[in-house]
Amino acid sequence: MSDAPQHIVELRDVQLAFAEKKVLNGISLKVEPLDRLVIMGQSGSGKSTILRLILGILQPNAGEIFFKQFEISRLQRRKLQQVRSRIGMVYQYSALLSSRNVRDNIALPLEELTRKTRAEIDKIVDEKLELVGMQESKNQMPSELSGGMRKRVSLARALVMDPELILFDEPSAGLDPVISSVIDELIISLTERSKVTSVIVTHEMDSAFRIATRMAMLYQGEVIADAEPERLKKSDNPVVQQFLSGSTEGPILEGSKDAVATK
Numbered sequence: 300m301s302d303a304p305q306h307i308v309e310l311r312d313v314q315l316a317f318a319e320k321k322v323l324n325g326i327s328l329k330v331e332p333l334d335r336l337v338i339m340g341q342s343g344s345g346k347s348t349i350l351r352l353i354l355g356i357l358q359p360n361a362g363e364i365f366f367k368q369f370e371i372s373r374l375q376r377r378k379l380q381q382v383r384s385r386i387g388m389v390y391q392y393s394a395l396l397s398s399r400n401v402r403d404n405i406a407l408p409l410e411e412l413t414r415k416t417r418a419e420i421d422k423i424v425d426e427k428l429e430l431v432g433m434q435e436s437k438n439q440m441p442s443e444l445s446g447g448m449r450k451r452v453s454l455a456r457a458l459v460m461d462p463e464l465i466l467f468d469e470p471s472a473g474l475d476p477v478i479s480s481v482i483d484e485l486i487i488s489l490t491e492r493s494k495v496t497s498v499i500v501t502h503e504m505d506s507a508f509r510i511a512t513r514m515a516m517l518y519q520g521e522v523i524a525d526a527e528p529e530r531l532k533k534s535d536n537p538v539v540q541q542f543l544s545g546s547t548e549g550p551i552l553e554g555s556k557d558a559v560a561t562k
């Protein structure tokens with residue numbers, strides 16, 4: 300395609316509704332190489348939905364979604380699987396398989412998607428565990444790990460195919476403030492060291508400002524702000540300001556009162 304974008308991810312005028320509920324109302328976003336784009340927005344605003352669209356798990360009703368030159372929603376199954384193997388995903392609740400130990404959880408994508416030998420796989424698993432500081436836990440079961448440790452393991456699993464893009468859904472959900480700072484630092488150091496681009500969904504503002512090279516804010520199905528963190532802080536959009544300050548005064552709750560009143 301002649302106008303194939305040079306970005307890592309591009310959403311063009313994407314619309315998505317579940318039954319009659321419109322979730323995304325024509326959103327456009329670009330993720331450039333090495334960006335750490337933080338997507339913010341209220342609960343239910345469609346943040347996880349955007350990650351699922353990028354992975355091709357969901358299809359948009361209108362608009363286009365590209366990963367590099369590939370238009371995700373037009374790929375055949377096989378090709379989509381190949382493209383997906385270049386994208387790592389860290390799920391909100393880690394999503395490790397409880398019947399497999401740490402080593403086997405991390406090895407799984409390599410076993411399923413490559414022809415590497417056991418020795419080659421073990422070497423990669425060791426490397427990735429070392430990156431997240433979890434070598435000691437290689438033989439433990441997920442149930443024996445704390446939430447922060449599970450998160451690290453799922454980070455190692457997301458890195459195992461050497462992806463070009465990593466998607467993080469609420470990386471610090473359910474973690475204490477200290478551990479969530481540790482995870483933030485890990486996201487920054489891993490993405491810089493491995494030269495990988497990332498999209499991070501969060502509603503923890505401290506975390507967002509620590510991690511982001513760019514921030515986008517979703518509100519009522521639209522991207523109402525998309526800028527570097529310092530510029531976003533200075534935005535004169537009252538919704539952005541209310542979100543950043545966490546205040547109950549402002550348009551956000553007014554909007555939901557209307558929504559309740561019109562139901």
Ligand SMILES: Nc1ncnc2c1ncn2[C@@H]1O[C@H](COP(=O)(O)OP(=O)(O)OP(=O)(O)O)[C@@H](O)[C@H]1O
Pocket residue numbers: 317322340341342343344345346347348349
């Ligand atoms: N498979 C689905 N079927 C029907 N509705 C859905 C589906 N997935 C998401 N939704 C709806 O779409 C909206 C956006 O959901 P999404 O999970 O993207 O929100 P979110 O911004 O990630 O919220 P949170 O911060 O609570 O995780 C919600 O209203 C949700 O109920």
Ligand SMILES: [Mg+2]
Pocket residue numbers: 346347348468
């Ligand atoms: Mg979500």
